[in-house]
Amino acid sequence: MQKVRIGLIGTGYIGRCHAIAYAQVATVFPLKGLPVLEMLAEVTPELAQQRAEEFGFSRSTANWQELVSDPAIDVVDICAPNFLHKEMALAAINHGKHVYSEKPLALNAADAKEMAEAARAKGVKTLVGFNYMKNPTSQLAREIIANGEIGDIVHFYGTHNEDYLADPQTPLDWHCTKAQAGLGALGDLAAHIVNMAHYLVGDITNVCGDMQTVIKQRPDPKNPSLLREVENEDQASVLVRFANGAMGTIETSRIACGRKMGLTYVVTGTKGTISYSQERMAELQLYRHDEPQSRQGFKTLLTGPLHPDYAAFCISAGHSIGFNDQKTVEIRDLINGITAGDRMWPDFEEGWKVSRVLDAIATSAEELCWINVVEN
Amino acid sequence: MQKVRIGLIGTGYIGRCHAIAYAQVATVFPLKGLPVLEMLAEVTPELAQQRAEEFGFSRSTANWQELVSDPAIDVVDICAPNFLHKEMALAAINHGKHVYSEKPLALNAADAKEMAEAARAKGVKTLVGFNYMKNPTSQLAREIIANGEIGDIVHFYGTHNEDYLADPQTPLDWHCTKAQAGLGALGDLAAHIVNMAHYLVGDITNVCGDMQTVIKQRPDPKNPSLLREVENEDQASVLVRFANGAMGTIETSRIACGRKMGLTYVVTGTKGTISYSQERMAELQLYRHDEPQSRQGFKTLLTGPLHPDYAAFCISAGHSIGFNDQKTVEIRDLINGITAGDRMWPDFEEGWKVSRVLDAIATSAEELCWINVVEN
């Protein structure tokens, strides 16, 4: 079987998730290729070596440039901080590597576009880590929509709210600076729900947004008595229109008290509605308007083996899958995409489209107007 | 005890609710005045008489002008179709009657303003039937906010969605015509959630809306093969800003499959969040961010005797109150307001403010821009 030699850059929060998914993917899914954990890059040789041992990689380096140019690497998997995605991806593409990058693809749409175009020009394959749409439950949502079970979509309401910066005493970190994060909640969180909206309803064409930095200053992490400026938005809301004419609203916040994994969506169609919360990632609410009126109601579907990609994890319904399992589906797509030409999506093109929507939201919020995303 | 002699105009859906509430109010609450069901008006003498018997009114008439000018009437209670509110209220005010009108106060803000000004000029008392804010559970929400339990409000998300026109085969009725309804979902439904936003967060100052008539034609009620134009919006979404600086989003729809009484709100503060759905009108979700991190979570409060106005119905918690009980609280406010000067709110001033917001939303949706509600 064809080998897919992985070079992983970055082993923080999301790098570890990748490692867990790599570890289990071949046991969960019958793959069309063989993932090989070839090389890992971290900021120091010691950390790189330690993590290579923990994650099962053969080699390690403190120099990511070495990794992206290594002839034994087929795929560069970028889990480094967001502001480095562009440089790393372009270098990898330049060396003819396939690239699997975490979201957001870049700090702004212009950079994302440059990356997507470079990949297309070089003919390499790409994948962006919008893992929530890989959840069997959200795949089921799409299947229900595609089947026409809820009719034509007329409205989408989506959120990605969390509360990791709700406490004003939480010190300023990289999330809060333009140089390292670009946008705030929009870039870190809304990227997921915009991608989900694209996945479930179709492309967003017009936006009109509002946003706010509610906590304007935060303690310096090293000197808490010093207050430093927060440079990007804590929360944003946006009216959207989709290419197919549907209306929608998307909201995001990093200060939404009580939301731990607040990616939610309600998709309303002419014949029914689906409703979902990522905090209950193994269930979907489905309403069908064509049922007898006295027996209408939202039905709680528990994700199970008759739904996409669930049976590989467990053949009983209602037994739940977890956060890392979504990454495992994503990596299955990566391996099968590279070795067998299976569809790899969301690719850099989609990563750019998401960035384009996010930038348009921010601009529209600054200029207090509607923006046509496509023409912009 | 001072008598409050009621003249009720209209006995349809909401008129019956008023009648039920009048029937029970004096047993539920220790009132400061004595409601007397004096006269009832309907479109024919027969119907008027029949309903007077059913509802316990002493006299009846098919001529509402007779009712508003009758010297034995203290309060004119308007449950007639929306397009008649203005004419009836102005006539009642002109005769020096207090006026208790169903929502929406009028078909547009200009009319509502005229009504509010007439009442102020004449010195009569007014009340608008935005009953959902009378629910003890929403009163509790306000109490929690007023206490500072969730800190400063930073975000409001509210909906009033129903699905009574979701089926495209439902014939066109008065809701769909500008002459009889003015706005569509905004006027019929969003009026409630805008009032609720005012009640919980404060005045809305700026709006930017979007709206759509999804089902553009409907069968004529008398000749179903004939299709007639729907003249107002099926759904609308709007970004709002409050006087206190909070952001918000409000949505409304009359074609939202599955929503039977979809008035919902999520109020996010700097220290916590409350979440509510009118379909579970006796419970409130409360999250406090200052709890120990490992024990944080949304708590389900069941409305009970320690919460406002509940104990009058039942002295045990969790025993639930119903839709008509909200009206009973409202009528308690009416009687005590007229006889003892207790606060009567939402009054015509608030009815006008709500209309002003709704008109601004519609205009902003047509002109694709933000509108300052106050200066407009």
Next chain:
Amino acid sequence: MQKVRIGLIGTGYIGRCHAIAYAQVATVFPLKGLPVLEMLAEVTPELAQQRAEEFGFSRSTANWQELVSDPAIDVVDICAPNFLHKEMALAAINHGKHVYSEKPLALNAADAKEMAEAARAKGVKTLVGFNYMKNPTSQLAREIIANGEIGDIVHFYGTHNEDYLADPQTPLDWHCTKAQAGLGALGDLAAHIVNMAHYLVGDITNVCGDMQTVIKQRPDPKNPSLLREVENEDQASVLVRFANGAMGTIETSRIACGRKMGLTYVVTGTKGTISYSQERMAELQLYRHDEPQSRQGFKTLLTGPLHPDYAAFCISAGHSIGFNDQKTVEIRDLINGITAGDRMWPDFEEGWKVSRVLDAIATSAEELCWINVVEN
């Protein structure tokens, strides 16, 4: 229309509920008779008179014997403490009055049987206030079962749990003494769920119970430093078998922390399941096993106008009814039963059957054995 002249004894917690229901019943329902609030009895003349005014009764007395023998009374409505039910009911029956008694019918099955037999012998009509089965939602549950929508019933799980005595510092009151209450949680709470089991599934024929007085002593209400003995059970659980062969389990507790109105049931059939909690009294969960496997799930039905007795309160679905509305349905049944011969159920016969089950549970718990309820 035939008058039904009511004599109400007792105006505490539940007496007030009756009063509210009497107040609204004729407006809510088109009745077949005319309820007349004739006389009210309380423990002192002052209190009796005050309550008569509040509740709208014409006359009052401090002597209930006077009430039960008054020729102008058609129905004696007993809301007095439980230990007085028997004496009052027998006196009323003796005077040929119809009797409407609160639950539990009596302190033990022998007394209840005597009452049922006296009523039968005298030919008077009876009704017991098991109001929860009057809720449109539970009526819907029965309709679903009767329709065969969930097949043959194979299992019933029911609870009536509350936490009003959860705090060990709550002083001893009448609930805790055999002389005034008879059984503890079984008599006060489980009476409702046993009646509900009869209503939904059929007669209980065999029981095997367990019970416990968890908090064995409580402070004397007048002298808190003095501890007094709790004489009856705080919690009980029981295995049951129904006449139709179904298995079941019923639990009750007055110290179940967190349960405010914890009447719940899950009824499992060969083709489906229904699930209900009185704390969400306007919704029912329904599961149908014959739906396509990938779309199976519990559906949340919101009670609405197509369900029994709801439309009289409100013609829109999902608008909720409240605790007192159940009593209103009950009183509708009372009036129509007496004047038009409509079915009045649960009658004293059912009140006795419930008592018989409760006594059998207690005996079985003491003797650690199964008991045949019917032969007992």
Next chain:
Amino acid sequence: MQKVRIGLIGTGYIGRCHAIAYAQVATVFPLKGLPVLEMLAEVTPELAQQRAEEFGFSRSTANWQELVSDPAIDVVDICAPNFLHKEMALAAINHGKHVYSEKPLALNAADAKEMAEAARAKGVKTLVGFNYMKNPTSQLAREIIANGEIGDIVHFYGTHNEDYLADPQTPLDWHCTKAQAGLGALGDLAAHIVNMAHYLVGDITNVCGDMQTVIKQRPDPKNPSLLREVENEDQASVLVRFANGAMGTIETSRIACGRKMGLTYVVTGTKGTISYSQERMAELQLYRHDEPQSRQGFKTLLTGPLHPDYAAFCISAGHSIGFNDQKTVEIRDLINGITAGDRMWPDFEEGWKVSRVLDAIATSAEELCWINVVEN
């Protein structure tokens, strides 16, 4: 690091779960030993070899006796059909192997006792696959109880209900025969909830059960027109008493329409209550009676990094873990137990105790009496 060489017997439903857990465990947890997938046994050489490749085992065999006696095996992991557990475990113990067996440990308590005693005599370590108690959420439940946060436990209600045999047309399979399964729902499902009761509350000492075979005959799997006898119970309910005096009720069913993973528990204490459903395996309901009365309610805790064993999977709260992750915790316990002497529980002793309770329930249901589990 010390190697722990695994010999896996059986690769069906649960064998695959083990394989997935072995694959990810070393990446998820910092282990104290190194699991080595040494040998795998299946019924034919071909299947054994195929699965060894899929699961990453070095060697394979169609002869499990060969595996249990192989000198290069440290732990025999038994995922074979239940009726084989005893023979295999005794053989493995006899060869001095540590044994990790799936539940139920054996078809009856006598066999389980023999196995536990053999292991003790030989000095080998044992573990039984009651994986649900390894879920961080149930570990949190135990932590809350152990902390005294809900006071002394007074009541336990637990279920393990599923609906895999709800359809009477589902052919008879091994679950339904005494020879292959022993007990029915009790053995297959209730084993888990009895273990959970032991884990959360303590040992069960007395039981009084009821049980039923509802669907008495099922089609022969090979000849559907032939009906064959179902030999064990479809559903059972049981009253229990715990060593610490608490009361409880446990129910189980394999025909409970709508339950896909219906392991649930409600633990009531003198100061609070916890409530859990495995279908929402990443959340726990917690009620504290000592909160201010007007703010009491059940709080939804989302499992997160401050709760036991969650952070290894993900450092953000509310991101959910899945079914296989529980097995991963279990295998972490296995590896660390064998190499570092960490506690390995539930061991064969507990497996036997669970079997003893299950047998006592069945006996008590047949003899219609209470049974003292310990003295039995």
